[in-house]
Amino acid sequence: MTNLRELTGKINIAGALRADEPLKEHTSYRVGGPADLFAEPQTVADAAILLEAAREHALPVFILGAGANILVSDRGIRGLVLSTERLRSVRVEGERIVAEAGCPISLVSEAAAAVGLAGLAFIYSMPGSVGGAVWMNARCYGSSVSDILEWVELLDEEGRVVRLPARPEEFNYKLSPFQKRRALILSACFRLHHGEKPHILAEMEANRADRERKGHFAAPSAGSVFKNNRAFGNPSGKIIDSLGLRGYAIGGAKISDYHANMIINTGSATAGDIEALTRFVSRRVKEELGFELEREVIPVGDW
Numbered sequence: 001m002t003n004l005r006e007l008t009g010k011i012n013i014a015g016a017l018r019a020d021e022p023l024k025e026h027t028s029y030r031v032g033g034p035a036d037l038f039a040e041p042q043t044v045a046d047a048a049i050l051l052e053a054a055r056e057h058a059l060p061v062f063i064l065g066a067g068a069n070i071l072v073s074d075r076g077i078r079g080l081v082l083s084t085e086r087l088r089s090v091r092v093e094g095e096r097i098v099a100e101a102g103c104p105i106s107l108v109s110e111a112a113a114a115v116g117l118a119g120l121a122f123i124y125s126m127p128g129s130v131g132g133a134v135w136m137n138a139r140c141y142g143s144s145v146s147d148i149l150e151w152v153e154l155l156d157e158e159g160r161v162v163r164l165p166a167r168p169e170e171f172n173y174k175l176s177p178f179q180k181r182r183a184l185i186l187s188a189c190f191r192l193h194h195g196e197k198p199h200i201l202a203e204m205e206a207n208r209a210d211r212e213r214k215g216h217f218a219a220p221s222a223g224s225v226f227k228n229n230r231a232f233g234n235p236s237g238k239i240i241d242s243l244g245l246r247g248y249a250i251g252g253a254k255i256s257d258y259h260a261n262m263i264i265n266t267g268s269a270t271a272g273d274i275e276a277l278t279r280f281v282s283r284r285v286k287e288e289l290g291f292e293l294e295r296e297v298i299p300v301g302d303w
């Protein structure tokens, strides 16, 4: 059995490396127990050292972006949690923008607008990192990340840096090929086009204001709990609403008053409360309407 405190002393990286890090500080739900080992590498080389050490000591690895689409259990995550938080450079190359995995996707959107590049306004103000947005193939306002993704650089399962062109046929609604792998997304290149700066900024502001109106920033959440399935005829929020579940609560977790597909932490929620409420909604929808809702928020850790 590896002594993790001893191991932190042996791994030499420039970024942060701590044992027993409370993950509620790193998730948008503001819940989650400790990571046995928590690292924030500052360079790709440091990330490679950490993943190599994890392989050597047979530690499971979880890659953490901004924690905006996960539910970390109250018992936390065993093994190594590698956060991309400090990998956040962004560069413009003609009509393309290349961003490291930990950069908030909203900042990439802002950087594109600043040089008059259009194509990333749709995702402005969505919480999350570049890596998380690519891994989830995030979708908002009718566009998906895969619509503008040119290539992705990975640290693959053997510790090699590889650049893969994004093939549209490998992506689907909230599905990316990276979900089948255990690779670390290092950076992504987005294909944009020149546009009028005021138009780009106006679209970004309209999207931000729309999210604000819909209560996205009013309380800790992870956005939509369930994916939308066209076969059900209505978005998941409408389906949940039709059962009168808005405002229903378990412990400190509550179905949002303004969006029935969002569970919020009213302040005192545990991950257990959120999980119980998620299962309750699934069960009610299945029992009363026969639909099997698919979870979008990913439960992680030791349940």
Ligand SMILES: Cc1cc2nc3c(=O)[nH]c(=O)nc-3n(C[C@H](O)[C@H](O)[C@H](O)COP(=O)(O)OP(=O)(O)OC[C@H]3O[C@@H](n4cnc5c(N)ncnc54)[C@H](O)[C@@H]3O)c2cc1C
Residues within 6 Å of the ligand: 028, 062, 063, 064, 065, 066, 067, 068, 069, 070, 084, 101, 102, 126, 127, 128, 129, 130, 131, 132, 133, 134, 135, 136, 137, 138, 139, 140, 141, 178, 183, 184, 185, 186, 216, 217, 221, 222, 223, 224, 298
């Ligand atoms: C208020 C609110 C509104 C939201 N609105 C939307 C919306 O409109 N559309 C939408 O699609 N989503 C939405 N979301 C969900 C969330 O913002 C997105 O799914 C986002 O892409 C998650 O990114 P993240 O960095 O937080 O990923 P995390 O939650 O940290 O991770 C999600 C998954 O990606 C993996 N991952 C993250 N980074 C990497 C990496 N570098 N390499 C390999 N794997 C990685 C993780 O291991 C995990 O499995 C919303 C969330 C909130 C809180």
